[in-house]
Each structure stands twice: as C-alpha cells, then as structure tokens.
Amino acid sequence: MSRKKRFNPEGKGFSTQALHTGVTIGGERDNSIPIHLTSSYAFDDAEYARAVFAEEVEGNIYSRFTNPSVTAFEKRLAALEGAEHALATSSGMAAISAVFLSLLSAGDHLVISRSVFGSTLNVADILKRYGIEVTPVELSNLNAWKEAIRPNTKLLFAETPANPTLELGDLSALAEIAHDAGARLCVDNVFCTPVLQQPLALGADLVIQSATKYIDGQGRVLGGAILGNKALLTGTIFPFLRNTGPTLSAFNAWVLFKGMETLPLRIEKQCDTTAFIVEALARNETIRDRLRYPGLDTHPQHQLASQQMNRFGALFCLILDGKEQAHRFIDSLELAIVTANLGDVRTLVTHPATTTHSRLTQQQRHDAGVTDGLVRFSIGLEDQEDILEDVEQALKAAGVT
Numbered sequence: 001m002s003r004k005k006r007f008n009p010e011g012k013g014f015s016t017q018a019l020h021t022g023v024t025i026g027g028e029r030d031n032s033i034p035i036h037l038t039s040s041y042a043f044d045d046a047e048y049a050r051a052v053f054a055e056e057v058e059g060n061i062y063s064r065f066t067n068p069s070v071t072a073f074e075k076r077l078a079a080l081e082g083a084e085h086a087l088a089t090s091s092g093m094a095a096i097s098a099v100f101l102s103l104l105s106a107g108d109h110l111v112i113s114r115s116v117f118g119s120t121l122n123v124a125d126i127l128k129r130y131g132i133e134v135t136p137v138e139l140s141n142l143n144a145w146k147e148a149i150r151p152n153t154k155l156l157f158a159e160t161p162a163n164p165t166l167e168l169g170d171l172s173a174l175a176e177i178a179h180d181a182g183a184r185l186c187v188d189n190v191f192c193t194p195v196l197q198q199p200l201a202l203g204a205d206l207v208i209q210s211a212t213k214y215i216d217g218q219g220r221v222l223g224g225a226i227l228g229n230k231a232l233l234t235g236t237i238f239p240f241l242r243n244t245g246p247t248l249s250a251f252n253a254w255v256l257f258k259g260m261e262t263l264p265l266r267i268e269k270q271c272d273t274t275a276f277i278v279e280a281l282a283r284n285e286t287i288r289d290r291l292r293y294p295g296l297d298t299h300p301q302h303q304l305a306s307q308q309m310n311r312f313g314a315l316f317c318l319i320l321d322g323k324e325q326a327h328r329f330i331d332s333l334e335l336a337i338v339t340a341n342l343g344d345v346r347t348l349v350t351h352p353a354t355t356t357h358s359r360l361t362q363q364q365r366h367d368a369g370v371t372d373g374l375v376r377f378s379i380g381l382e383d384q385e386d387i388l389e390d391v392e393q394a395l396k397a398a399g400v401t
C-alpha cells in the first residue's frame with residue numbers, strides 16, 4: 001500500500017515550522033512524538049555496535065550522546081532560530097558554560113557584556129581560575145567593545161535585551177567587531193526567543209537559549225540549547241557535551257518540543273498585553289519615568305529595538321525607590337507570582353538585586369544597572385485588565401502613586 005508522503009515544513013512559515021519540524025511517525029503511528037526514555041540502545045550484534053561507535057553507520061549509542069526525543073527538539077529549535085544545527089543541554093547555564101569551556105583555552109580572552117544574567121557573570125569569573133582573561137563591557141557602548149579587543153580575544157558574549165535592565169546591544173555591529181578581530185560572537189537570545197529576534201541572521205556565530213523560559217512557557221522543566229554552524233557545533237562543542245554530560249533529558253526535550261508549538265502564539269499575545277500595560281502605566285507622568293521597556297520612546301535604544309526586534313517583548317521593569325519600596329510593592333501584588341523565573345504563561349515578578357543577581361558584588365550589580373529599586377515583570381496570558389489592575393493597586397499600596 002502506498003503511503004502518503006510526509007509534509008516537509010522546510011521553508012514554510014514560522015508557525016508551520018514550530019508545529020511540524022521534527023515530527024517523525026514511528027512504528028506505533030503516534031501522532032504526538034513518543035518520549036524515548038532509555039539510557040542506552042540495543043545493537044543487533046557486536047559488529048553493528050562496533051560500526052556505530054566507529055561512526056561508519058549512524059545510530060544511537062547512549063542518551064548522553066544522542067536521543068530521538070532530544071534530536072527532535074534540536075531540529076525544531078534550529079529551524080526556528082534559522083540555525084544550521086542545534087545541540088540541546090540540560091539548562092541555559094549548561095549551554096553558556098559549554099560555549100565558554102569548549103571555545104576558550106588558557107591564555108584566550110573573552111569580552112562579555114556586564115549586563116547579563118547573574119550566573120553568566122559568575123561563570124565568567126570562574127573562567128579566570130583557568131587562565132582565561134575576561135573583560136566586562138557596557139552592552140550598548142560599541143566603542144567599549146572595540147577598545148576591549150586584544151590580540152587573544154576569541155569570543156564576544158552579549159545578551160540583548162539584557163536581564164533585567166532591558167538595555168540593548170547592536171547585534172550587527174557586535175558581529176562586525178568580533179569578526180574584524182578574528183573572534184566569534186555568541187548571543188543569549190532568551191528574552192526574545194527566535195519569534196522576536198534571530199541573532200544568526202544578524203551575523204552572530206552562536207546563539208544560546210534557556211528553553212526553561214519562553215520555549216517551555218509553562219514553568220515546568222529546565223533545558224537549554226546552543227545553535228549555529230554545524231561544523232563548529234559538531235566538531236568542537238559536541239565532543240565537550242558528549243564527554244562532560246550536561247544532557248537534556250528525553251522527558252524535558254518532549255515537553256520543550258511541545259512548548260514550541262504554541263511559542264509564536266504565546267509570545268505575540270504576551271507582547272500585546274505587555275504593550276497595553278506599559279502604555280496604560282505610562283499615562284501617569286510619575287510612573288512613566290520609572291518604566292523600562294524597549295517599546296517606549298524614552299528607552300535609550302528604542303530605535304535599535306524597532307529595527308532589531310520584531311516586537312518589543314513581554315518583559316518590563318519598574319524602577320522604585322530602593323529595596324524597601326520594591327519589596328513593599330512586590331508583596332502588595334496579588335495576581336503576579338513572586339519567583340526567579342520568566343517566560344511563563346502566568347505573570348511573574350522578580351526583585352533581581354536580592355534574588356537572580358544577589359550573588360554579584362555590589363560593584364557588578366551597579367555596573368549591570370541592577371539597582372535596589374528595580375522590579376522585573378514577565379507578563380503572562382491573563383486578561384490584560386486584571387494584570388494592570390494588580391500593578392496599579394500594588395503601586396498605590398506601596399505608596400508609589
């Protein structure tokens with residue numbers, strides 16, 4: 001009996017790729033891909049095992065190396081990021097650490113934005129113990145990046161918009177600076193996801209994702225990925241991952257694979273709601289100056305955001321008067337959940353200075369723009385009026401308005 005040819009989503013629209021890439025129909029004809037919960041794979045015989053190990057034939061060996069559920073996740077995310085290849089990791093931090101440790105050696109130099117997720121700066125500090133030189137620079141100051149370049153600079157690392165300040169870096173310009181120096185640019189694309197920004201198309205060499213955030217979208221599992229050129233990923237980064245073992249579990253891969261199916265829809269709606277809330281809050285003059293959001297024309301890189309991002313994102317910050325007021329405000333919120341995560345379908349609120357960025361030194365926090373009064377919102381899918389009402393009543397209760 002002839003079988004209907006499977007639909008090939010390559011080259012189709014973003015949502016079509018998010019829904020159809022990576023789907024394989026197995027022996028049981030499951031329409032939702034199965035979760036391959038296995039640590040190793042059985043070989044037909046010893047000779048076949050030898051041939052797979054020798055890479056003479058392609059096949060799964062051990063789930064620290066490859067797993068069909070993880071491969072499906074990698075294929076789908078690569079399609080969305082416009083990447084030739086993707087490698088999954090157990091978390092976003094595993095992805096970042098793997099990029100640093102597999103591309104940098106003692107004597108090499110890393111230039112890193114000083115406005116990145118707290119743990120990323122902590123890992124950069126750890127690199128110094130291994131003889132890797134690290135220079136933190138101001139994300140939006142291109143001259144600072146240029147001046148930081150040394151003959152041994154191998155990697156530039158930026159996160160844009162930055163967590164939590166929402167400062168932007170010019171990705172095309174950063175890629176040019178990196179390439180002129182014979183170095184690579186790696187971009188943390190967590191705040192945007194490929195729905196809002198595709199750094200590889202702007203010249204970046206590598207992208208990292210914390211799939212824990214918007215890609216899951218429902219705060220269930222941790223995961224991460226490194227995306228980019230196939231030769232670099234398979235030749236240099238994969239051997240590091242395969243041996244060190246920060247492996248994405250098959251179950252998490254499956255959750256994240258399914259998460260991508262609703263990613264475009266979620267992000268669009270979350271962006272709409274965030275714009276609605278910020279615009280409503282900005283009508284109050286006293287609050288307008290306290291808002292940080294790339295969509296506001298008061299944002300220093302509003303112009304760049306309009307060019308570089310498809311939408312302005314689903315995060316915004318309020319700058320309150322110090323820690324006491326920030327905590328009072330957060331404790332007055334009823335709908336928003338106080339947590340250290342972001343990218344959930346439910347609205348989340350974070351006080352970075354005492355949580356996600358608390359392990360940085362005061363100077364590092366100052367340099368990163370993480371003031372004691374900064375409160376970060378990750379807007380969810382609740383009714384926009386309900387979120388706005390919650391923020392407004394908490395502002396009153398905390399004595400801000």
Ligand SMILES: Cc1ncc(COP(=O)(O)O)c(C=O)c1O
Nearest residue numbers: 091092093117163190210212223
């Ligand atoms: C911008 C950014 N990058 C990386 C990470 C690390 O991701 P994970 O928690 O999956 O390790 C986070 C986590 O909050 C983040 O916000």
